[in-house]
Amino acid sequence: MRQNHCSSVTLISLHSCPLGKLRKVGSMKIGIIGAGNIGGNLTRRLAALGHEVSVANSRGPHTLTALAEETGANPVTASDAAKGAQVVVVTVPLKAVPDLPAGILDGAAEGAAVIDTGNYYPQRDGHIAAIEDGLPESRWTERHIGHPVIKAFNGTYAQDILDRGRPQGTGGRQALPVAGDDPRAKQVVRDLIDELGFDTVDSGGLDDSWRQQPGTPVYGSRGDVDDIAKALSEASPERTAEWRA
Numbered sequence: 215m216r217q218n219h220c221s222s223v224t225l226i227s228l229h230s231c232p233l234g235k236l237r238k239v240g241s242m243k244i245g246i247i248g249a250g251n252i253g254g255n256l257t258r259r260l261a262a263l264g265h266e267v268s269v270a271n272s273r274g275p276h277t278l279t280a281l282a283e284e285t286g287a288n289p290v291t292a293s294d295a296a297k298g299a300q301v302v303v304v305t306v307p308l309k310a311v312p313d314l315p316a317g318i319l320d321g322a323a324e325g326a327a328v329i330d331t332g333n334y335y336p337q338r339d340g341h342i343a344a345i346e347d348g349l350p351e352s353r354w355t356e357r358h359i360g361h362p363v364i365k366a367f368n369g370t371y372a373q374d375i376l377d378r379g380r381p382q383g384t385g386g387r388q389a390l391p392v393a394g395d396d397p398r399a400k401q402v403v404r405d406l407i408d409e410l411g412f413d414t415v416d417s418g419g420l421d422d423s424w425r426q427q428p429g430t431p432v433y434g435s436r437g438d439v440d441d442i443a444k445a446l447s448e449a450s451p452e453r454t455a456e457w458r459a
Contacts, residue, residue: 241265242406243323245299247292247314248306249278251372252331256303259375259410261285270295272310297321301402304359305331305367308351309339311358319361327399330355330363333428336459346459348451350423352393364394364403365423369433378436379411389413389442391432393423415442425449429457 241264246253249271261267267287269278278289293315296302300323306314311332319328330352334345345354352365367375370390380387390407392414394400404414417425425446426432432445 242300243298244268245290245295245297245302245322246270246287247295247302247304247318248331249281250305252367252370252375253303253305254281255372255375256305256367257281257287258285259379260406261287263409268295268297268299272306293318294321296326298323299326301327301329301406303329303331303367304355304363305329307338308332308334308342308345308355311355314359317360319359322361325398326361327396327402328359328361328363329366329403331365331367333368334457335428336457341459346453348424348453350421351427352423353420356420362394362396362399363420364392364396364400365417365420365426366390366392366403366407369426369428369435371434371436374436375410381411382408382413386438387411387413388436389415389439391415391417391426391442391446393417393420393426395419413439415439415446417446424451427453427457429454 243266244260246257246267246269249269257267257269268290269287270290270292271278275289275291281287282289296319302319302322332351332355334342334351345351352363356363378388390412392400392404407414430449432442435442435445
């Protein structure tokens with residue numbers, strides 16, 4: 215979601231740690247393309263966890279000075295955000311995806327996991343025929359950027375990234391759905407989400423990611439693993455009128 219992001223079932227079990235402390239198998243280089251609500255708060259949390267974060271927006275590094283000073287992240291151009299990154303987060307409005315620089319992911323580390331947080335909002339993005347005809351939103355994004363993506367954070371309230379993370383094993387811990395075709399990349403993303411303080415539910419491949427698009431039961435949910443799995447199972451592929459152009 216702009217202030218907000220969810221997929222079939224499996225709780226990830228991971229090492230526990232006090233939130234705010236460094237806990238991970240190793241620091242990763244992470245590029246974030248888009249510094250809005252979701253991108254900005256992911257920059258804050260991931261940098262605080264000790265990852266090497268580069269962040270870009272459409273207006274240039276000079277507009278990210280405050281965020282860089284707050285977090286220690288490296289402000290860069292969109293063309294440079296993915297360079298050497300093991301994880302890249304694409305968190306821009308869908309209407310802006312076709313305008314991203316060509317080859318924007320060419321410099322990413324081999325096998326990089328690319329996270330798409332986007333949602334199709336017709337009132338903002340205009341009419342996108344392929345999505346209106348049933349193509350999952352993240353599949354559309356994947357085709358434009360030329361790299362497989364993992365759909366995550368698209369139905370999560372941005373403020374929750376800062377406020378609602380809890381140590382692994384906490385009862386009622388909020389869960390996020392995650393969809394994608396590459397099991398290894400999906401696991402990297404699920405591990406990262408666990409580190410941020412959330413459980414995950416595997417919502418299947420990218421063709422199943424319509425289950426977490428706007429208008430579905432899971433969209434905006436703050437439920438635990440059982441709640442998220444149930445919501446995903448109740449989703450309909452029919453896009454409701456509210457979410458059509």
